Amino acid sequence: MSTASEHAGQAALSICEALLLALNDRGVLPEQEIVGVLRDAAATHENAVGTELEMERHRAVAEMINAIIAGGNSVRRP
Numbered sequence: 001m002s003t004a005s006e007h008a009g010q011a012a013l014s015i016c017e018a019l020l021l022a023l024n025d026r027g028v029l030p031e032q033e034i035v036g037v038l039r040d041a042a043a044t045h046e047n048a049v050g051t052e053l054e055m056e057r058h059r060a061v062a063e064m065i066n067a068i069i070a071g072g073n074s075v076r077r078p
Contacts, residue, residue, distance in 0.1 A: 038065055041065050042061075045061045045065070
């Protein structure tokens with residue numbers, strides 16, 4: 001992945017995380033719904049098909065999303 005793509009990915013992740021936090025803070029989505037959205041996203045990548053390189057990338061994305069869920073990064077927890 002090129003540096004520009006890495007930066008774009010990091011920016012997208014930061015924006016999405018900020019949106020999820022704002023949705024939770026405003027009471028639009030409860031924590032369980034946000035975690036559900038993240039789990040759905042992870043499952044999409046876990047179930048993806050393609051070449052071995054594509055599958056490796058999908059696995060890495062799923063692992064990252066699952067780490068976000070485990071770390072509680074997208075929900076303000078006490």
